[in-house]
Amino acid sequence: MTDSASQNGPAGAGAEPADPSPVPLDSVALRAATPGATLAHHLNAAGAALPSLAVLDTVIDHLRLESRLGGYEAAEAAAERTADVYHLAGRLIGATGEDVALVESATVAWHRAIDALRLGPGDRILASASSYVSSALHLLELRRTRGISVEVLPTDGSGGVDLDQLEQALRQPAALVTVAHVPTSSALIEPVAQIGARVAAAGVPLLVDATQSVGQLPVDVGVMHADILVATGRKFLRGPRGTGLLYLGPALRERARPLTPDVRGARWTGDEEYDLLPGARRYETWEASHALRLGLGTALTEALALGVDAISAYVSGLAARLRTGLAELPGVTVVDPPAAGGGIVTFVRDGEEPTTTVRTLRAAGLHLVAVPASHGQWDLGRRGLPAVVRASVHVYNDDTEVDALLARLARPTATGVPTPPPVPTPPSVPAVSEAAPPPSAVPPATTAAPAPAPTLLTGAERRAEVIVVGAGVHGRSAAWALAARGVRVIQLDRLPAGHTEGSSHGRTRMIRRAYPSPVWDDLVNRAYTGWRELEQAAGRRLVSTVGGLYARPARTSSTLRGPDCVLVDANQAAGIAPGLVLGADMVAVHDPAAGVIDAAAAMDALAALGRAAGVDRRDGCRVTGWHPDGAGVRVHTDSGDVLADRLVICAGPWTADLVPELAGRLTTVRIVNIHIGSSTPALLAPPALGPFSVEVPGVGLLYGIPAHGPDAVKVGFDHGPVDDLNRPPGPVTAAERAELLSVARRFLPAADGPVTAELACRYTMAPGNRFAVGALPAHPQALIAAACSGHGFKFGPAIGAALADLATGVPRPDLEFLAPAAMGVDGVPPGDWAADRVNPETPSPIAARTSEPTAHRR
Template identity: 80%
Template sequence: MTDTASRTGLDVEALRAATPGATLAHHLNSAGAALPSLAVLDTVIEHLRLESRLGGYEAAEAAADRSAQVYQLAGELIGAAADDIALVESATVAWHRAIDALRLRPGDRILAAGSSYVSSALHLLELRRTRGIVVEVLPADSSGGVDLTRLEQALRTPAALVTVAHVPTSSALIEPVAQIGALAAAAGVPLLVDATQSVGQLPVDVRQMRAGILVGTGRKFLRGPRGTGLLYLDPALRERARPLTPDVRGARWTGDEEYDLLPGARRYETWEASHALRLGLGTALAEALTLGVDAISAYVDGLAARLRAGLRETAGVTVVDPPAAGGGIVTFVRAGEEPTTTVRTLRAAGLHLVAVPASHGQWDLGRRGLPAVVRASVHVYNDDTEVDALLAQLARLASPTAPTAAPTPAVPGPGSAPAQAPVPVPVPVQALAPNDAPVAVPALVGGAGRRADVIVVGAGIHGRSTAWALAARGARVVQLDRLPAGHTEGSSHGRTRMIRRAYPSPVWDDLVDRAYTAWHEVERAAGRRLVTTVGGLYARPARATSTLRGPDCVLVDANQAAGILPGLVLGDDMVAVYDPAAGIIDAAAAMDALTELGAAAGVRRRDGCTVTGWTPEGTGVRVHTDSGDLLADRLVICAGAWTADLVPEFADQLTAVRIVNIHIGSSTPALLSPPALGPFSVEVPGVGLLYGIPAYGPDPVKVGFDHGPVDDLSARPGPVTAAERDALLTVARRFLPAADGPVTAEVACRYTMAPGNRFAVGALPAYPQVLVAAACSGHGFKFGPAIGAALADLATGVPLPDLDFLAPSAIIPGTPSRTAARTSGPTAHRR
């Protein structure tokens, strides 16, 4: 426990454990959307399930008491009565309804702080343009906050409203809201406080602020669901204001041309709302009140102050917070780098921050001459290790290249030449791409000039993911592949693969979570959709003992399965695991996207270059190729079926087998497309495992067996034979009656199988500078970006103890492994 946590009494470890997303990345973006707790998530899901069973109206009635409590909790948090609170969809919705209710007239003056949020400012500018409202932006004093003297002077002229953001989106400024409120109250002018970035992390009391209106959101420091917001109106002001668009929720129709507004702030609500989200907000409010806002504020402020101080000591980084900064937000820039680039690089390293452009705060950033800033924001589920991780990554990006270490004699090792052999002259890294300028980034361990940081061998899904992840972290990466681009001799070609949460052992669950998150990151970086969730079924005979399981997965019988995916027909003697998160990966698009992302990040790739071996050289490695030698600080081997050629210890453990897939047409294609069919597998007694992926894009349903004969790596995979085709058709049509059309396409590929269908990810025991991702065993594609990120972490010195169960030592004979016994190999579902 940190000193700050100890002083505030917060159990940060418990808070992190109760926050599912806290273990997936360093989430430093609470000012954007904080990570909700598991209790919030469960509340939302529980009510949605209740709606599915009872209906929306009936579920709302059943939860009426809990819904009413949300108003009480919100009022308690901000020092108001429950009747003064309206629940809305966002802070912006709250702002619009409150401003509209004031019924402003041409010539009315609004005094707005420079801290105003973009959506608020845009609304004010539109009111000026269309209604003749006078908008005056208040100047700031030397602290960065509203100049109180100038405000007092401005209030000597009649005004309709003063508005201020307690904490702006563009910095860590804390406005002197209580003093502003006192001046406004003395002048008889209502104050509108935007507490979007403060409620949940700072004490907020509408009475002390003298606020007539306060707006806030649930998704930021309150840790509530997105799509929730708060609106407070002072009772006295509420009597003078009227909603511009009354709704049945807040008004009663009493006659042909008459209606009455209901008492309280709920007159600003609408009938249609997400009760599940509002109940989730109630859970978040209760959690904040239980922890205590003062304790939250002290912890968050202390952690942010530690980050701010560390950033000021980091080369190339400038903190741009104003003097009146505090709370959980810190803003900074890196010299010579666009904030969006900084954020993209940090995101690839597992650090989630955002860039705030001046277009989100022209009255702040624009006037300070800042085109954009990087914003970090911490919460109670963050700790010192995450602050240290950000500081270390920024220091790594800024550190100068270390001098080249003196060469050391070669130590005989896997793929090495005899010790007495002459040392070949290294081929300069830049020679692989002579038209490219050298990349000015630091080496990871020693090394300078033309020495690469990392050489990645292999350009399949794991190789491309690893190369991109490393380059995005600032490493100089050279990627080599023995075959031409676009070849079909490995395991990563073809249009589609499946992704699923259903696995036989809980030991895989964390990696599966990482996989889903990593694919989302690739999609965001590439700007295209790569994963489509449709739900899947994984069937077996009811008497079989082997089964899959996983988060949110349920066991169903044949009748239930038919209701879920009617395109798959199972016998009454079968059961299935339904995985609602199962989906389809657009594998071809994913491979292209990773290539493009890697190239944009600086990966230097050379296809048709065979690596013949490698030799440890000090703390680095010399890589031998058919074009000469290369030097690097790290070597990452993602060579698929050819891994054993470079890691002889794996030779007796890895087996390349031939796998075939066929696409089958249908007279009723809708039955073989989502939602009638999703990814599936069936354990067929006497045959083996049949797996399939539904029709996707122009391709009809695809099926295959997960087993096959040992393949000859010296030759290209031969075409699918008539016997292979007929065997697949016979079994597929047994379970997919709608697959009554011709075979439209065929493909042969290779699985690289390891004992127990596992794979090896990590450093070789004897050579920590050499890492490997090997033996996909038919189920590795779905983990591609997650394994790439993991290898990048390991290569840059970030330990990942939760991946110890995949340590290469577990499949190297004679090497002790403390985790091998914990693993249980999954049934393979590759395509």
């Protein structure tokens, strides 16, 4: 007999039927309580869901307790709370706390349970086609080494286990049946209750892999007839990585024994004797992360408070909306089987590898994952799918994020981007190549001048959706972020690639969380996230976290603070960074998150990623001015005019030439750095030294970056004379070198060697050391990222993403404190451009097309 396919839905998925009218969830509040939800569209709960702030705080608080008391003492202090985790887990799956073991992962739980069965030659295992890769690999290895028999159960038209075939298979003796409630490779929901009833009737143990279901679907081991259940904490439970659950029913525990007993689960009673402790905890090991287990307890508490029925109703509804929307998109195929449900959706895009789809979406701030057939050969392999894209939603997601994904997928693939038809014109002036010499000095351009007669253009080569002026860290970040979203980008830089006349050259920069005001904290968080995402896209490490110290005379008020930053005296500072020697009259802010950015590698990575995404980079192409052209812009260059919907100006020291409203507010100063050798280089490298700064009375701010890679320690002053932009920065002078050496060696005694390298660069300073990031009030089709006052490199990827958001119509209210208007740029620039102004409320043409919602040296 065969149960109807409708029984495969959530209500019949192996748990008691869901409440038909659960209390609606407050997704706005849940989103606000999830720090990561504000940084990207995270649609990968089936991989690792975003934890709540409460979970994060629980883990960190216990780690701090361990640092103060010691690991054993902290565990004793948290013993009652740890014991509660077992009872919370039991409540969630319809068991008792005694039935649950806390382990490191679902795979560890699986291995310990299977090993406890002591399977041997001839033992027959029936496994669902939905089995996870690690489970299948373990079974195949046991077949090879222990002679067990492994049979994959057939599926029916719904995609789940064929119940009639299961009954036939159970007519022969079997040692175990194992089924994945929800596989990693699709949104299938196996009819576990019906499977369990048949398996129990045959007297065979049932192992349920609830890794992808617990936390998003009702799970009850009694209704499932499960003897073993394994699950992870990091997915829909929203717990920390490195946590998992193992359930073993009391009846099975009577005849199964752990293969590797540990002091945690057994008592050594004599020379050759030991007793196993009662309950499932006999499968645990003594060594474990108590902080992570407590974090899991907080996640379990939150899930139970919300109610699994309410969670299930919300995520299932949101995923169903996404599934419907995907099915309506040309070129997108939903590949979920008929028995799909819950919070997961899988699909493929015509003519595009799933890994490419995921990489493109990730660059656009949409986090999904590609699942290859190697993670589910019994499912994807047998269905002829080399890989799929998997989206998975949770309670912190909402309709706007579904809309954002659908809008992004509605755009053509990289191989099918339409281009505008060519405009018949005379031959164009060829773009300047990377080998072109630097342009000669010319009088500064001004946007206030009357627009010159337009140069005739040649179709797509002279037309972009966004023009980015400048190829420093912010220009490259913005160009990549835009192109990765499918926007046609032309990037212009006045000088050849690799020049040293701006502010983004050099090998290293500093990154830190210590900042003067909390208003910066969100942008700092976005910066750290942006660097991690850039590292992932580039496939290389770009940031080394080593901790930093920022010192000042004790008599002056503190200017730096930040998350996890603490004020230390000179003795404490010496213990943290013995390479930096402060006087007794000094105090310092210790920032454990401070680190070193490999700036040169980052610039190379941004350029390469931009090219791969389609950025049309034109170095040695000087912009001589620009003016509004209807709702767009016309940019004048020494190679001709270029039109675009939006203009992004990241021109560094030359910003005031292109934005004369800023001319009286910006000052460009000369900054020099030197690298100093040492007879004891270990004292000037991590962990003996991290990024640092010292407020030196009568001198100013000395800053430094520890020895990194082949480079010796780098030092510089955070001030300098006004620089002449009409001339390249000259070499470091003997006087500049001598002054830096003298001051640096007061605080770095180990810097006793020669100067090994030196360079000059430019800071573009603004009042209050602020930035200007956003649209020009008089011309909102033009955006700027300017005047970063010497501390802008660390924000590169975050500023690039922000500019991409703003250029495509995504509001960024978090950046209002850096808006150009906040720097006093609030009126029409010199010259009457009123007739050319666009309405600030006019939507971005790019946004209308996409329909998408919403180092530093010192």
